[in-house]
Amino acid sequence: MAVKKVTIIAIQEKYLDTITKQVKEIIGDNVIIQSVTVKDLQCHTVSDGAIVVISNSQIKGLVTQLIPRDCPIIIAKRDINYTNSKELVSLPPGQEILVVNDNVSNANETVESLRETVFEHNYHAYIPEDSIPETIDYIVTPGERHLLPQGLSNVIDIGSRLLDISTFEEIINLLEMDYSKSQIIRRYFKACVSLSGNDNYDSHAKDIRHIAQYHFKDIISESQSMKEAVELAKQYSLAHDARYIHIGGEQGTGKNMFAQAIHNFSRKSDQPFVSVNCASKDSDEIELILFGAANQDDVFQLAGNGTVCIEEVEELPLDIQGRLFQLFNAKDFSQIVITTSTQNCQELVEKDLFNRDLFNLFNKNALNVPALSERMEDLLPLINNIKQRIKRNDITFTSKVIEFFKDYSWAGNVKELYNVITYLSLLEEDPIGMEFLPFHLRARADEQKFKNIEVNKSIISKIEKRGFLDESIKILSAFYEGKKEYISYGRNALKKQLEEKGLTLTEQQLRMRLEVLQELGLTIVRQGRAGSTISRKGEAFIEDYFTSIINK
Numbered sequence: 001m002a003v004k005k006v007t008i009i010a011i012q013e014k015y016l017d018t019i020t021k022q023v024k025e026i027i028g029d030n031v032i033i034q035s036v037t038v039k040d041l042q043c044h045t046v047s048d049g050a051i052v053v054i055s056n057s058q059i060k061g062l063v064t065q066l067i068p069r070d071c072p073i074i075i076a077k078r079d080i081n082y083t084n085s086k087e088l089v090s091l092p093p094g095q096e097i098l099v100v101n102d103n104v105s106n107a108n109e110t111v112e113s114l115r116e117t118v119f120e121h122n123y124h125a126y127i128p129e130d131s132i133p134e135t136i137d138y139i140v141t142p143g144e145r146h147l148l149p150q151g152l153s154n155v156i157d158i159g160s161r162l163l164d165i166s167t168f169e170e171i172i173n174l175l176e177m178d179y180s181k182s183q184i185i186r187r188y189f190k191a192c193v194s195l196s197g198n199d200n201y202d203s204h205a206k207d208i209r210h211i212a213q214y215h216f217k218d219i220i221s222e223s224q225s226m227k228e229a230v231e232l233a234k235q236y237s238l239a240h241d242a243r244y245i246h247i248g249g250e251q252g253t254g255k256n257m258f259a260q261a262i263h264n265f266s267r268k269s270d271q272p273f274v275s276v277n278c279a280s281k282d283s284d285e286i287e288l289i290l291f292g293a294a295n296q297d298d299v300f301q302l303a304g305n306g307t308v309c310i311e312e313v314e315e316l317p318l319d320i321q322g323r324l325f326q327l328f329n330a331k332d333f334s335q336i337v338i339t340t341s342t343q344n345c346q347e348l349v350e351k352d353l354f355n356r357d358l359f360n361l362f363n364k365n366a367l368n369v370p371a372l373s374e375r376m377e378d379l380l381p382l383i384n385n386i387k388q389r390i391k392r393n394d395i396t397f398t399s400k401v402i403e404f405f406k407d408y409s410w411a412g413n414v415k416e417l418y419n420v421i422t423y424l425s426l427l428e429e430d431p432i433g434m435e436f437l438p439f440h441l442r443a444r445a446d447e448q449k450f451k452n453i454e455v456n457k458s459i460i461s462k463i464e465k466r467g468f469l470d471e472s473i474k475i476l477s478a479f480y481e482g483k484k485e486y487i488s489y490g491r492n493a494l495k496k497q498l499e500e501k502g503l504t505l506t507e508q509q510l511r512m513r514l515e516v517l518q519e520l521g522l523t524i525v526r527q528g529r530a531g532s533t534i535s536r537k538g539e540a541f542i543e544d545y546f547t548s549i550i551n552k
């Protein structure tokens with residue numbers, strides 16, 4: 001009987017890794033599990049007869065064009081991993097909770113699931129267009145913490161949503177596997193437990209890869225800085241003494257693509273290309289990969305006479321960096337060794353966080369792939385290239401969206417652009433306007449909203465604890481009005497000003513209140529005659545305080 005195969009397809013790599021791990025835990029002992037992101041899906045990726053599980057219905061149209069006709073498709077349903085909701089369950093009932101997810105419909109779905117299960121709290125889905133309810137005690141997100149501004153202390157991450165149990169029943173039915181219902185349930189919960197708190201499970205923890213599919217002609221390089229990077233990379237590929245080559249650049253800039261192109265352009269092109277990512281691997285694992293064991297070949301053996309690419313080399317523990325340097329010195333390598341890093345290794349060397357000898361070795365032939373935000377000439381050609389790759393030349397964007405793309409920071413660089421365009425291509429809209437942009441792009445503009453939740457709530461409760469909220473509001477208002485007229489106040493002048501507003505305080509009382517406001521960063525106290533004034537934070541606080549009262 002033919003071996004059964006399940007292929008899982010999703011847009012986001014990280015999410016794909018999580019659900020793949022879940023599927024492996026549940027049925028991996030009997031079935032071959034393959035996973036592929038939408039961006040890597042090609043006509044021949046999925047084998048005939050494989051069962052295809054797709055992460056959501058929106059990608060169905062795109063996926064159907066690229067898989068064999070006889071493959072059954074299951075659209076996954078998703079559910080919270082309840083083993084992660086302990087913190088939520090342990091809160092006193094009646095908390096006001098804002099639920100943030102990567103788009104509104106997912107946020108609504110998560111709210112529904114929470115209402116059915118952890119039902120003792122009040123949930124509100126975060127909708128970018130709407131204002132956030134004023135009294136929010138906690139923000140809950142299923143594995144999308146990165147969407148939130150940093151520094152919020154009241155965030156509970158309940159981890160990515162997993163495939164729900166009915167999806168497994170469907171898969172198991174189609175595979176004609178002989179599992180009883182209780183067996184499925186047991187395996188399902190075991191997987192939930194083993195994946196709980198496991199969102200750090202990283203896409204990089206993948207095994208060694210052996211593909212070099214990109215050539216220099218595939219690298220979009222309209223900008224001068226990219227042209228120069230490609231030129232330099234070509235020189236290194238052809239130089240016989242360039243045995244160690246280093247590629248630096250932010251995440252998603254195309255470093256791995258460069259590594260593959262270098263290999264394919266070099267004298268090693270007919271030899272193997274082996275690449276390994278050092279991030280998120282523990283010491284033992286990486287040691288085994290780099291130095292092998294009695295029963296396991298190391299990467300250099302696997303690469304034969306070809307190219308080894310060590311990605312995110314800065315993640316290697318220092319002792320392994322040292323051993324790697326010794327290895328390079330001791331043995332006369334015939335391979336090309338390409339290293340990549342997202343951090344600036346020179347700076348790490350200065351801080352004793354990176355092995356200087358190793359750095360000096362590979363820094364002789366180093367190149368940097370510029371961040372996408374520094375080469376906006378590449379943006380439109382890249383978008384066109386992505387549209388071609390996903391066979392969606394027809395989609396168009398409004399000029400506002402294009403302007404937004406040009407201003408946007410693209411912290412995830414081309415990888416992020418790829419994900420955004422793929423996501424937008426799934427919508428049946430033309431042209432695509434600002435309102436359809438994925439949530440995380442729009443959420444950036446909303447950072448202030450989130451800051452207010454935290455800042456104001458905690459400031460108010462800190463002042464309230466001292467028992468003088470109303471007085472503090474009056475003091476801050478006096479400063480606020482003064483600042484508009486470019487007036488700052490010494491303590492006596494302020495005291496007078498407050499008395500005119502009907503607030504009489506003793507010197508001692510005023511000093512105490514001022515000290516607290518200063519501690520909270522709401523005022524700036526200057527010595528001598530300059531007097532005190534309200535800080536920017538204080539201004540934002542007072543504006544928001546009054547807005548919230550008006551809106552009540």
Ligand SMILES: Nc1ncnc2c1ncn2[C@@H]1O[C@H](COP(=O)(O)OP(=O)(O)OP(=O)(O)O)[C@@H](O)[C@H]1O
Nearest residue numbers: 218219220250251252253254255256257258414415
């Ligand atoms: N200049 C480019 N032209 C065309 N496609 C590109 C370009 N740069 C990157 N890409 C595409 O973007 C994706 C990310 O590239 P790649 O994996 O090489 O980045 P990376 O810098 O190695 O990322 P990370 O550091 O996150 O591992 C790939 O799918 C690649 O096809």
